[in-house]
Amino acid sequence: MNYYMAPMEGLTTYIFRNAFHQYYGGIDKYFTPFLCNRHMSSREKNDILPEHNSGMCTIPQILTNRAEDFLSLCQDLASYGYDTVNLNLGCPSGTVVAKGRGAGFLAYPDKLDAFLYEIFSRCPLSISIKTRIGMEQESEWDTLLSIYQKYPIAELIIHPRLQKEGYGGIPHVSAYKKAEEILSCPLCYNGDIISPATQEKTLTVLPGIKTIMIGRGLLKNPLLPSLLRLENTTAGDAVSTLKDFHDTILEGYLSIMSGDMNTLYKMKDLWTFLGQSFNGADKYLKAIRKARTVADYRLAANAVFRTCPYLPCQEE
Ligand SMILES: Cc1cc2nc3c(=O)[nH]c(=O)nc-3n(C[C@H](O)[C@H](O)[C@H](O)COP(=O)(O)O)c2cc1C
Structure with missing residues:
Protein backbone atom coordinates (compact mmCIF):
# COMPACT_ATOMS: atom_id res chain seq x y z
CA MET A 1 0.00 0.00 0.00
CA ARG A 229 1.94 -0.27 7.77
CA LEU A 230 1.78 -2.52 10.86
CA GLU A 231 5.13 -1.30 12.15
CA ASN A 232 5.97 -1.77 15.82
CA THR A 233 5.59 1.30 18.01
CA THR A 234 5.47 1.62 21.77
CA ALA A 235 3.42 4.14 23.71
CA GLY A 236 6.38 5.47 25.78
CA ASP A 237 8.45 6.26 22.69
CA ALA A 238 5.35 7.60 21.01
CA VAL A 239 4.90 10.48 23.49
CA SER A 240 8.53 11.56 23.52
CA THR A 241 8.73 11.43 19.71
CA LEU A 242 5.49 13.39 19.49
CA LYS A 243 6.88 16.05 21.82
CA ASP A 244 10.08 16.34 19.77
CA PHE A 245 7.97 16.55 16.61
CA HIS A 246 5.81 19.25 18.19
CA ASP A 247 8.83 21.22 19.45
CA THR A 248 10.43 21.11 15.99
CA ILE A 249 7.27 22.53 14.42
CA LEU A 250 7.05 25.23 17.11
CA GLU A 251 10.69 26.27 16.62
CA GLY A 252 10.21 26.14 12.85
CA TYR A 253 7.29 28.59 12.93
CA LEU A 254 9.01 30.84 15.48
CA SER A 255 11.98 31.09 13.12
CA ILE A 256 9.96 32.16 10.07
CA MET A 257 6.87 33.99 11.32
CA SER A 258 6.76 37.58 12.38
CA GLY A 259 5.31 37.99 15.86
CA ASP A 260 4.65 35.17 18.29
CA MET A 261 0.88 35.38 17.79
CA ASN A 262 1.14 34.08 14.22
CA THR A 263 3.06 31.06 15.46
CA LEU A 264 0.52 30.54 18.22
CA TYR A 265 -2.37 30.57 15.71
CA LYS A 266 -0.62 27.82 13.75
CA MET A 267 0.07 25.71 16.83
CA LYS A 268 -3.47 26.15 18.16
CA ASP A 269 -4.86 24.91 14.83
CA LEU A 270 -2.68 21.81 15.13
CA TRP A 271 -3.94 21.12 18.64
CA THR A 272 -7.55 20.97 17.43
CA PHE A 273 -6.50 17.63 15.90
CA LEU A 274 -3.62 16.52 18.15
CA GLY A 275 -5.61 17.21 21.32
CA GLN A 276 -8.11 14.49 20.38
CA SER A 277 -5.47 11.82 21.05
CA PHE A 278 -4.96 12.74 24.71
CA ASN A 279 -7.26 11.69 27.51
CA GLY A 280 -8.32 14.21 30.15
CA ALA A 281 -6.51 17.08 28.42
CA ASP A 282 -9.44 19.55 28.36
CA LYS A 283 -8.00 21.89 31.02
CA TYR A 284 -4.64 22.15 29.23
CA LEU A 285 -6.21 22.40 25.78
CA LYS A 286 -8.21 25.35 27.05
CA ALA A 287 -4.97 26.93 28.33
CA ILE A 288 -3.40 26.34 24.90
CA ARG A 289 -6.34 28.08 23.22
CA LYS A 290 -6.07 31.02 25.64
CA ALA A 291 -2.26 31.37 25.49
CA ARG A 292 -1.11 34.83 24.39
CA THR A 293 2.63 34.27 24.84
CA VAL A 294 4.94 31.47 23.74
CA ALA A 295 5.91 30.89 27.38
CA ASP A 296 2.27 30.30 28.41
CA TYR A 297 1.75 28.14 25.38
CA ARG A 298 4.80 25.98 26.18
CA LEU A 299 3.64 25.49 29.77
CA ALA A 300 0.24 24.22 28.64
CA ALA A 301 1.54 22.05 25.79
CA ASN A 302 4.24 20.50 28.00
CA ALA A 303 1.59 19.70 30.62
CA VAL A 304 -0.36 17.70 28.03
CA PHE A 305 2.70 15.66 27.06
CA ARG A 306 3.72 15.15 30.70
CA THR A 307 0.42 14.28 32.33
CA CYS A 308 -2.22 13.11 29.85
CA PRO A 309 -2.45 9.51 28.61
CA TYR A 310 -1.85 9.33 24.88
CA LEU A 311 -4.48 7.12 23.23
CA PRO A 312 -4.08 7.79 19.55
CA CYS A 313 -6.23 5.06 18.05
CA GLN A 314 -9.54 5.68 19.79
CA GLU A 315 -12.42 5.42 17.34
CA GLU A 316 -14.77 8.41 17.33
C1 LIG B 1 -8.63 22.22 7.58
C2 LIG B 1 -8.62 21.49 6.26
C3 LIG B 1 -7.89 22.04 5.18
C4 LIG B 1 -7.89 21.36 3.94
N1 LIG B 1 -7.17 21.91 2.90
C5 LIG B 1 -7.15 21.24 1.71
C6 LIG B 1 -6.37 21.73 0.59
O1 LIG B 1 -5.65 22.75 0.66
N2 LIG B 1 -6.43 21.02 -0.58
C7 LIG B 1 -7.19 19.87 -0.70
O2 LIG B 1 -7.21 19.25 -1.77
N3 LIG B 1 -7.90 19.40 0.34
C8 LIG B 1 -7.88 20.03 1.51
N4 LIG B 1 -8.57 19.51 2.55
C9 LIG B 1 -9.19 18.18 2.41
C10 LIG B 1 -8.21 17.05 2.81
O3 LIG B 1 -7.09 17.04 1.94
C11 LIG B 1 -8.89 15.66 2.77
O4 LIG B 1 -9.40 15.46 1.48
C12 LIG B 1 -10.03 15.57 3.78
O5 LIG B 1 -9.62 15.99 5.06
C13 LIG B 1 -10.57 14.13 3.84
O6 LIG B 1 -9.54 13.24 4.20
P1 LIG B 1 -9.43 12.69 5.72
O7 LIG B 1 -10.74 12.05 6.05
O8 LIG B 1 -8.28 11.69 5.69
O9 LIG B 1 -9.15 13.86 6.59
C14 LIG B 1 -8.61 20.15 3.78
C15 LIG B 1 -9.33 19.64 4.87
C16 LIG B 1 -9.35 20.27 6.10
C17 LIG B 1 -10.15 19.67 7.23
Whole structure:
Protein backbone atom coordinates (compact mmCIF):
# COMPACT_ATOMS: atom_id res chain seq x y z
CA MET A 1 0.00 0.00 0.00
CA ASN A 2 1.17 3.54 -0.75
CA TYR A 3 0.33 6.33 1.69
CA TYR A 4 0.01 10.01 0.83
CA MET A 5 -0.24 13.02 3.14
CA ALA A 6 -3.37 15.01 2.28
CA PRO A 7 -3.00 18.72 1.61
CA MET A 8 -4.56 20.73 4.44
CA GLU A 9 -4.57 24.48 4.10
CA GLY A 10 -2.72 26.24 6.92
CA LEU A 11 -1.75 22.93 8.57
CA THR A 12 0.44 20.77 6.33
CA THR A 13 2.93 23.56 5.56
CA TYR A 14 6.55 22.80 4.68
CA ILE A 15 7.44 23.29 8.35
CA PHE A 16 4.95 20.58 9.30
CA ARG A 17 5.88 18.28 6.39
CA ASN A 18 9.61 18.46 7.14
CA ALA A 19 9.09 17.72 10.83
CA PHE A 20 6.79 14.86 9.89
CA HIS A 21 9.33 13.44 7.48
CA GLN A 22 12.08 13.73 10.11
CA TYR A 23 10.19 12.06 12.98
CA TYR A 24 7.69 9.72 11.31
CA GLY A 25 8.02 9.33 7.55
CA GLY A 26 6.24 6.42 5.91
CA ILE A 27 4.68 8.81 3.40
CA ASP A 28 5.17 8.17 -0.31
CA LYS A 29 3.92 11.58 -1.50
CA TYR A 30 3.29 14.88 0.26
CA PHE A 31 0.73 17.22 -1.34
CA THR A 32 1.05 20.94 -0.65
CA PRO A 33 -2.01 22.96 0.35
CA PHE A 34 -3.42 24.69 -2.71
CA LEU A 35 -1.72 27.51 -4.60
CA CYS A 36 -4.40 29.81 -5.93
CA ASN A 37 -2.66 32.89 -7.31
CA ARG A 38 -1.36 33.14 -10.85
CA HIS A 39 1.88 34.41 -9.31
CA MET A 40 2.96 32.71 -6.12
CA SER A 41 3.17 34.79 -2.95
CA SER A 42 6.40 34.54 -0.95
CA ARG A 43 4.63 32.22 1.51
CA GLU A 44 3.57 29.96 -1.36
CA LYS A 45 7.06 30.04 -2.90
CA ASN A 46 8.58 29.05 0.42
CA ASP A 47 6.20 26.13 0.62
CA ILE A 48 7.29 24.67 -2.71
CA LEU A 49 11.00 25.64 -2.77
CA PRO A 50 13.01 22.48 -3.48
CA GLU A 51 15.34 23.21 -0.54
CA HIS A 52 12.29 23.22 1.75
CA ASN A 53 11.17 19.85 0.40
CA SER A 54 14.39 17.91 0.16
CA GLY A 55 14.26 14.15 0.47
CA MET A 56 10.49 14.12 0.05
CA CYS A 57 8.29 13.52 -2.96
CA THR A 58 6.23 16.71 -2.92
CA ILE A 59 3.39 17.46 -5.32
CA PRO A 60 2.23 21.08 -5.49
CA GLN A 61 -1.52 21.54 -5.68
CA ILE A 62 -3.31 24.21 -7.73
CA LEU A 63 -6.82 25.56 -7.20
CA THR A 64 -8.18 27.47 -10.19
CA ASN A 65 -10.77 27.32 -12.97
CA ARG A 66 -8.70 29.40 -15.40
CA ALA A 67 -6.53 27.43 -17.76
CA GLU A 68 -4.16 30.36 -18.32
CA ASP A 69 -3.50 30.69 -14.58
CA PHE A 70 -2.99 26.96 -14.22
CA LEU A 71 -0.53 26.88 -17.13
CA SER A 72 1.36 29.95 -15.90
CA LEU A 73 1.77 28.42 -12.42
CA CYS A 74 2.91 25.15 -13.99
CA GLN A 75 5.58 27.00 -15.91
CA ASP A 76 6.86 28.47 -12.63
CA LEU A 77 6.71 25.09 -10.92
CA ALA A 78 8.59 23.46 -13.79
CA SER A 79 11.36 26.02 -13.32
CA TYR A 80 11.71 24.79 -9.71
CA GLY A 81 12.13 21.24 -11.01
CA TYR A 82 8.63 19.84 -10.49
CA ASP A 83 7.34 17.31 -13.01
CA THR A 84 3.83 16.74 -11.61
CA VAL A 85 1.10 19.00 -10.26
CA ASN A 86 -2.24 18.28 -8.67
CA LEU A 87 -5.52 20.00 -9.54
CA ASN A 88 -7.94 20.65 -6.68
CA LEU A 89 -11.52 19.72 -7.61
CA GLY A 90 -12.55 18.93 -4.08
CA CYS A 91 -12.49 22.02 -1.87
CA PRO A 92 -16.06 22.39 -0.50
CA SER A 93 -15.69 25.80 1.15
CA GLY A 94 -18.45 28.28 0.32
CA THR A 95 -16.19 31.07 -0.89
CA VAL A 96 -14.23 28.74 -3.19
CA VAL A 97 -17.37 27.04 -4.54
CA ALA A 98 -19.08 30.40 -5.17
CA LYS A 99 -16.26 31.23 -7.59
CA GLY A 100 -16.74 27.93 -9.44
CA ARG A 101 -13.44 26.53 -8.17
CA GLY A 102 -12.56 23.38 -6.19
CA ALA A 103 -15.66 21.21 -5.84
CA GLY A 104 -17.60 24.19 -7.27
CA PHE A 105 -16.08 23.45 -10.69
CA LEU A 106 -17.87 20.06 -10.69
CA ALA A 107 -21.19 21.91 -11.14
CA TYR A 108 -20.10 23.00 -14.64
CA PRO A 109 -19.12 19.80 -16.47
CA ASP A 110 -18.87 21.47 -19.90
CA LYS A 111 -16.58 24.20 -18.59
CA LEU A 112 -14.57 21.63 -16.67
CA ASP A 113 -14.18 19.52 -19.81
CA ALA A 114 -12.98 22.55 -21.82
CA PHE A 115 -10.55 23.48 -19.01
CA LEU A 116 -9.15 19.95 -18.84
CA TYR A 117 -8.81 19.84 -22.63
CA GLU A 118 -6.81 23.06 -22.53
CA ILE A 119 -4.48 22.12 -19.68
CA PHE A 120 -3.89 18.53 -20.79
CA SER A 121 -3.02 19.65 -24.31
CA ARG A 122 -0.69 22.47 -23.25
CA CYS A 123 0.84 21.61 -19.87
CA PRO A 124 4.40 20.21 -19.93
CA LEU A 125 3.93 18.64 -16.49
CA SER A 126 2.00 15.48 -15.54
CA ILE A 127 -1.34 16.34 -13.99
CA SER A 128 -3.00 14.45 -11.16
CA ILE A 129 -6.44 15.41 -9.88
CA LYS A 130 -8.02 15.35 -6.42
CA THR A 131 -11.78 15.24 -6.76
CA ARG A 132 -15.07 14.86 -4.99
CA ILE A 133 -17.88 12.90 -6.68
CA GLY A 134 -20.20 15.84 -7.33
CA MET A 135 -21.96 18.76 -5.72
CA GLU A 136 -25.47 17.64 -4.80
CA GLN A 137 -26.09 14.03 -5.85
CA GLU A 138 -24.18 10.88 -6.64
CA SER A 139 -25.63 10.70 -10.18
CA GLU A 140 -23.29 13.60 -11.12
CA TRP A 141 -20.39 11.19 -10.79
CA ASP A 142 -21.29 9.37 -14.04
CA THR A 143 -20.87 12.58 -16.04
CA LEU A 144 -17.62 13.41 -14.26
CA LEU A 145 -16.22 9.92 -14.88
CA SER A 146 -17.04 10.20 -18.59
CA ILE A 147 -15.00 13.44 -18.64
CA TYR A 148 -12.07 12.08 -16.61
CA GLN A 149 -11.96 9.07 -18.94
CA LYS A 150 -10.88 11.32 -21.81
CA TYR A 151 -7.65 12.65 -20.30
CA PRO A 152 -4.25 11.14 -19.41
CA ILE A 153 -4.64 11.80 -15.68
CA ALA A 154 -1.43 10.81 -13.89
CA GLU A 155 -3.44 9.79 -10.83
CA LEU A 156 -6.99 10.44 -9.63
CA ILE A 157 -7.38 10.93 -5.89
CA ILE A 158 -11.01 10.43 -4.96
CA HIS A 159 -12.60 11.78 -1.81
CA PRO A 160 -15.94 10.01 -2.33
CA ARG A 161 -18.20 12.68 -0.87
CA LEU A 162 -20.42 15.34 -2.41
CA GLN A 163 -19.62 19.01 -1.92
CA LYS A 164 -22.80 19.46 0.14
CA GLU A 165 -21.58 16.82 2.60
CA GLY A 166 -18.46 18.72 3.61
CA TYR A 167 -16.39 16.32 5.71
CA GLY A 168 -19.37 14.61 7.38
CA GLY A 169 -21.47 11.55 6.65
CA ILE A 170 -20.22 8.30 5.23
CA PRO A 171 -17.99 8.15 2.12
CA HIS A 172 -19.77 6.75 -0.96
CA VAL A 173 -17.77 3.57 -1.54
CA SER A 174 -19.93 2.64 -4.53
CA ALA A 175 -18.68 5.77 -6.34
CA TYR A 176 -15.08 4.73 -5.79
CA LYS A 177 -15.91 1.23 -7.05
CA LYS A 178 -17.43 2.71 -10.20
CA ALA A 179 -14.23 4.66 -10.86
CA GLU A 180 -12.23 1.43 -10.50
CA GLU A 181 -14.45 -0.17 -13.14
CA ILE A 182 -14.40 2.70 -15.61
CA LEU A 183 -11.03 4.44 -15.39
CA SER A 184 -7.65 3.07 -16.36
CA CYS A 185 -5.51 5.70 -14.57
CA PRO A 186 -4.05 4.97 -11.09
CA LEU A 187 -6.51 5.75 -8.29
CA CYS A 188 -6.03 6.84 -4.70
CA TYR A 189 -8.66 6.57 -1.97
CA ASN A 190 -9.11 9.45 0.49
CA GLY A 191 -11.55 9.72 3.36
CA ASP A 192 -11.90 8.88 7.05
CA ILE A 193 -8.94 6.52 7.44
CA ILE A 194 -8.09 7.15 11.08
CA SER A 195 -6.85 3.76 12.37
CA PRO A 196 -5.82 0.27 11.25
CA ALA A 197 -9.44 -0.79 11.94
CA THR A 198 -10.92 1.82 9.59
CA GLN A 199 -8.36 0.87 6.95
CA GLU A 200 -9.33 -2.79 7.28
CA LYS A 201 -13.03 -1.96 7.08
CA THR A 202 -12.50 0.12 3.94
CA LEU A 203 -10.34 -2.55 2.31
CA THR A 204 -13.04 -5.14 2.97
CA VAL A 205 -15.46 -3.22 0.74
CA LEU A 206 -12.82 -1.80 -1.62
CA PRO A 207 -10.14 -4.50 -1.86
CA GLY A 208 -8.67 -2.94 -5.01
CA ILE A 209 -7.29 0.12 -3.18
CA LYS A 210 -3.53 0.42 -3.69
CA THR A 211 -3.00 3.96 -2.42
CA ILE A 212 -4.53 5.80 0.53
CA MET A 213 -4.32 9.53 1.23
CA ILE A 214 -4.66 10.50 4.89
CA GLY A 215 -5.54 13.89 6.30
CA ARG A 216 -7.22 14.44 9.63
CA GLY A 217 -6.20 11.01 10.96
CA LEU A 218 -2.55 11.87 10.50
CA LEU A 219 -2.90 15.25 12.20
CA LYS A 220 -4.63 13.63 15.14
CA ASN A 221 -2.09 10.82 15.29
CA PRO A 222 1.17 11.28 13.36
CA LEU A 223 1.99 7.63 14.06
CA LEU A 224 -0.87 6.61 11.80
CA PRO A 225 1.13 5.74 8.65
CA SER A 226 3.41 3.47 10.73
CA LEU A 227 0.41 1.85 12.38
CA LEU A 228 -1.27 1.33 9.00
CA ARG A 229 1.94 -0.27 7.77
CA LEU A 230 1.78 -2.52 10.86
CA GLU A 231 5.13 -1.30 12.15
CA ASN A 232 5.97 -1.77 15.82
CA THR A 233 5.59 1.30 18.01
CA THR A 234 5.47 1.62 21.77
CA ALA A 235 3.42 4.14 23.71
CA GLY A 236 6.38 5.47 25.78
CA ASP A 237 8.45 6.26 22.69
CA ALA A 238 5.35 7.60 21.01
CA VAL A 239 4.90 10.48 23.49
CA SER A 240 8.53 11.56 23.52
CA THR A 241 8.73 11.43 19.71
CA LEU A 242 5.49 13.39 19.49
CA LYS A 243 6.88 16.05 21.82
CA ASP A 244 10.08 16.34 19.77
CA PHE A 245 7.97 16.55 16.61
CA HIS A 246 5.81 19.25 18.19
CA ASP A 247 8.83 21.22 19.45
CA THR A 248 10.43 21.11 15.99
CA ILE A 249 7.27 22.53 14.42
CA LEU A 250 7.05 25.23 17.11
CA GLU A 251 10.69 26.27 16.62
CA GLY A 252 10.21 26.14 12.85
CA TYR A 253 7.29 28.59 12.93
CA LEU A 254 9.01 30.84 15.48
CA SER A 255 11.98 31.09 13.12
CA ILE A 256 9.96 32.16 10.07
CA MET A 257 6.87 33.99 11.32
CA SER A 258 6.76 37.58 12.38
CA GLY A 259 5.31 37.99 15.86
CA ASP A 260 4.65 35.17 18.29
CA MET A 261 0.88 35.38 17.79
CA ASN A 262 1.14 34.08 14.22
CA THR A 263 3.06 31.06 15.46
CA LEU A 264 0.52 30.54 18.22
CA TYR A 265 -2.37 30.57 15.71
CA LYS A 266 -0.62 27.82 13.75
CA MET A 267 0.07 25.71 16.83
CA LYS A 268 -3.47 26.15 18.16
CA ASP A 269 -4.86 24.91 14.83
CA LEU A 270 -2.68 21.81 15.13
CA TRP A 271 -3.94 21.12 18.64
CA THR A 272 -7.55 20.97 17.43
CA PHE A 273 -6.50 17.63 15.90
CA LEU A 274 -3.62 16.52 18.15
CA GLY A 275 -5.61 17.21 21.32
CA GLN A 276 -8.11 14.49 20.38
CA SER A 277 -5.47 11.82 21.05
CA PHE A 278 -4.96 12.74 24.71
CA ASN A 279 -7.26 11.69 27.51
CA GLY A 280 -8.32 14.21 30.15
CA ALA A 281 -6.51 17.08 28.42
CA ASP A 282 -9.44 19.55 28.36
CA LYS A 283 -8.00 21.89 31.02
CA TYR A 284 -4.64 22.15 29.23
CA LEU A 285 -6.21 22.40 25.78
CA LYS A 286 -8.21 25.35 27.05
CA ALA A 287 -4.97 26.93 28.33
CA ILE A 288 -3.40 26.34 24.90
CA ARG A 289 -6.34 28.08 23.22
CA LYS A 290 -6.07 31.02 25.64
CA ALA A 291 -2.26 31.37 25.49
CA ARG A 292 -1.11 34.83 24.39
CA THR A 293 2.63 34.27 24.84
CA VAL A 294 4.94 31.47 23.74
CA ALA A 295 5.91 30.89 27.38
CA ASP A 296 2.27 30.30 28.41
CA TYR A 297 1.75 28.14 25.38
CA ARG A 298 4.80 25.98 26.18
CA LEU A 299 3.64 25.49 29.77
CA ALA A 300 0.24 24.22 28.64
CA ALA A 301 1.54 22.05 25.79
CA ASN A 302 4.24 20.50 28.00
CA ALA A 303 1.59 19.70 30.62
CA VAL A 304 -0.36 17.70 28.03
CA PHE A 305 2.70 15.66 27.06
CA ARG A 306 3.72 15.15 30.70
CA THR A 307 0.42 14.28 32.33
CA CYS A 308 -2.22 13.11 29.85
CA PRO A 309 -2.45 9.51 28.61
CA TYR A 310 -1.85 9.33 24.88
CA LEU A 311 -4.48 7.12 23.23
CA PRO A 312 -4.08 7.79 19.55
CA CYS A 313 -6.23 5.06 18.05
CA GLN A 314 -9.54 5.68 19.79
CA GLU A 315 -12.42 5.42 17.34
CA GLU A 316 -14.77 8.41 17.33
C1 LIG B 1 -8.63 22.22 7.58
C2 LIG B 1 -8.62 21.49 6.26
C3 LIG B 1 -7.89 22.04 5.18
C4 LIG B 1 -7.89 21.36 3.94
N1 LIG B 1 -7.17 21.91 2.90
C5 LIG B 1 -7.15 21.24 1.71
C6 LIG B 1 -6.37 21.73 0.59
O1 LIG B 1 -5.65 22.75 0.66
N2 LIG B 1 -6.43 21.02 -0.58
C7 LIG B 1 -7.19 19.87 -0.70
O2 LIG B 1 -7.21 19.25 -1.77
N3 LIG B 1 -7.90 19.40 0.34
C8 LIG B 1 -7.88 20.03 1.51
N4 LIG B 1 -8.57 19.51 2.55
C9 LIG B 1 -9.19 18.18 2.41
C10 LIG B 1 -8.21 17.05 2.81
O3 LIG B 1 -7.09 17.04 1.94
C11 LIG B 1 -8.89 15.66 2.77
O4 LIG B 1 -9.40 15.46 1.48
C12 LIG B 1 -10.03 15.57 3.78
O5 LIG B 1 -9.62 15.99 5.06
C13 LIG B 1 -10.57 14.13 3.84
O6 LIG B 1 -9.54 13.24 4.20
P1 LIG B 1 -9.43 12.69 5.72
O7 LIG B 1 -10.74 12.05 6.05
O8 LIG B 1 -8.28 11.69 5.69
O9 LIG B 1 -9.15 13.86 6.59
C14 LIG B 1 -8.61 20.15 3.78
C15 LIG B 1 -9.33 19.64 4.87
C16 LIG B 1 -9.35 20.27 6.10
C17 LIG B 1 -10.15 19.67 7.23
